[in-house]
Amino acid sequence: MSAGSRLSVSTESEQVRAERHRIAGCAYEHADEIADDVMAKICAQLPGYATAGPGVLDDVHDQLARLSRTGLGALLEHRRVHPADVAYARQAAARRARTGLPLVDYIAAFRLGQRAIWKTLLAHAGDSEAGQAAVLSLAGPLARYTDLISTQATDAYLEFQQYVAAESGRDSQALMDALLDGALPASGPHLSVATAHGVGAERTAPVVVVTAVVLDRADRGEDCSERLGQARQLVSAAIARCTVNGLRTLSVVRGSEIVAVPALGVGGAADGLCERLRATQDELGAEGITLAIGVSTAVTEVAQIPRAYRQAQAALELLPEGGGVLALPQLTPFKYLLLRADDTTRQLVDPRIGSALAEDRVRGGTLAETIRAFAAADMNLREAADTLHIHLNTAKYRLGRIQELTGRNVRSVNDLVELLVAIELAAVINEA
Numbered sequence: 001m002s003a004g005s006r007l008s009v010s011t012e013s014e015q016v017r018a019e020r021h022r023i024a025g026c027a028y029e030h031a032d033e034i035a036d037d038v039m040a041k042i043c044a045q046l047p048g049y050a051t052a053g054p055g056v057l058d059d060v061h062d063q064l065a066r067l068s069r070t071g072l073g074a075l076l077e078h079r080r081v082h083p084a085d086v087a088y089a090r091q092a093a094a095r096r097a098r099t100g101l102p103l104v105d106y107i108a109a110f111r112l113g114q115r116a117i118w119k120t121l122l123a124h125a126g127d128s129e130a131g132q133a134a135v136l137s138l139a140g141p142l143a144r145y146t147d148l149i150s151t152q153a154t155d156a157y158l159e160f161q162q163y164v165a166a167e168s169g170r171d172s173q174a175l176m177d178a179l180l181d182g183a184l185p186a187s188g189p190h191l192s193v194a195t196a197h198g199v200g201a202e203r204t205a206p207v208v209v210v211t212a213v214v215l216d217r218a219d220r221g222e223d224c225s226e227r228l229g230q231a232r233q234l235v236s237a238a239i240a241r242c243t244v245n246g247l248r249t250l251s252v253v254r255g256s257e258i259v260a261v262p263a264l265g266v267g268g269a270a271d272g273l274c275e276r277l278r279a280t281q282d283e284l285g286a287e288g289i290t291l292a293i294g295v296s297t298a299v300t301e302v303a304q305i306p307r308a309y310r311q312a313q314a315a316l317e318l319l320p321e322g323g324g325v326l327a328l329p330q331l332t333p334f335k336y337l338l339l340r341a342d343d344t345t346r347q348l349v350d351p352r353i354g355s356a357l358a359e360d361r362v363r364g365g366t367l368a369e370t371i372r373a374f375a376a377a378d379m380n381l382r383e384a385a386d387t388l389h390i391h392l393n394t395a396k397y398r399l400g401r402i403q404e405l406t407g408r409n410v411r412s413v414n415d416l417v418e419l420l421v422a423i424e425l426a427a428v429i430n431e432a
Contacts, residue, residue: 024075026124035064048105071145114146197250198263206298207432209308210260215290242276270329295327305426356405370398
């Protein structure tokens with residue numbers, strides 16, 4: 001190939017890229033018109049939508065415009081769309097399932113949306129060779145995007161439908177009521193539900209109790225109660241998927257809270273479950289649902305479940321206003337006591353220590369880090385220095401500096417404990 005030919009190909013490629021950016025940008029600016037076009041076809045062709053109320057149709061229009069912007073924005077930036085980018089579609093799917101919209105109509109609406117976006121892209125492509133090549137290059141990414149959002153939405157729709165079906169039987173609710181009273185049904189459907197969730201199947205199999213609340217926002221508007229109710233059902237369905245023994249977790253909505261009793265399996269530890277709960281909290285947070293989740297210690301007797309429930313509720317009360325996950329199985333007694341400390345406890349901290357730690361935090365927290373490492377190494381300074389990746393002389397200097405600033409000798413057990421308490425109390429305040 002000659003140099004001139006190579007230049008021609010390069011120029012054409014640049015023209016195609018420029019056209020692709022122009023076409024996607026023009027379509028992005030018309031996302032609301034795309035939603036209008038799809039809505040007209042949906043109401044004319046899909047019976048399930050034709051009978052929906054104006055509130056539902058407005059919601060559908062908003063979702064169509066948002067999905068169009070997400071997809072076209074990805075085309076504009078030449079990047080792939082990931083499930084986290086369209087997490088909001090899962091909530092919309094649950095809202096459609098809740099209205100009783102047939103799944104076949106729901107999926108058909110996605111096909112109509114893809115056609116409308118494609119039609120808009122073609123309309124802005126023009127007749128130039130570069131424009132035609134550019135719009136053809138967008139066909140594949142658009143198809144992948146439609147497949148992604150329809151798959152995500154279908155999964156959420158079916159999951160919510162299954163959850164509501166299970167709830168409507170009331171067996172899970174009645175079983176939870178019995179468990180929170182410390183009793184396991186001797187026979188009947190409630191016992192079958194318990195067995196299916198791994199609760200009470202084996203006397204030595206530990207379970208924990210999880211309580212969660214959806215943190216309300218003041219800007220939710222007049223439909224606050226309905227939105228909160230829907231959010232709680234979504235959370236309950238999500239927690240039901242959090243398991244470490246291959247079985248679904250028993251999870252129900254009880255008033256303003258979600259209560260779950262995950263079975264850990266014989267010899268099971270709660271760490272894996274707690275990590276799944278944190279991941280679920282992050283996923284739901286991306287969907288606009290802020291959670292506070294408390295996890296009890298593990299118990300092996302059904303009669304101990306009421307106590308575990310109270311523990312989970314107590315853990316909830318220790319979380320900051322912004323929510324989070326507080327798992328008692330992952331706390332030491334020392335940390336738990338500090339979380340429950342009151343103002344009097346904080347006032348008992350020597351002002352010299354408090355002042356030194358405040359100054360240390362501003363400077364990066366190296367002294368507090370050294371105290372923690374020294375305690376973790378059973379007061380072995382060389383081991384602490386190795387852990388911190390610092391020279392032994394540096395570690396010695398820091399201990400001297402700590403004594404100078406606080407009047408406490410870290411080689412004294414009482415002084416070391418006092419320093420640790422002050423450090424962890426300060427950390428609790430800062431985390432809150």
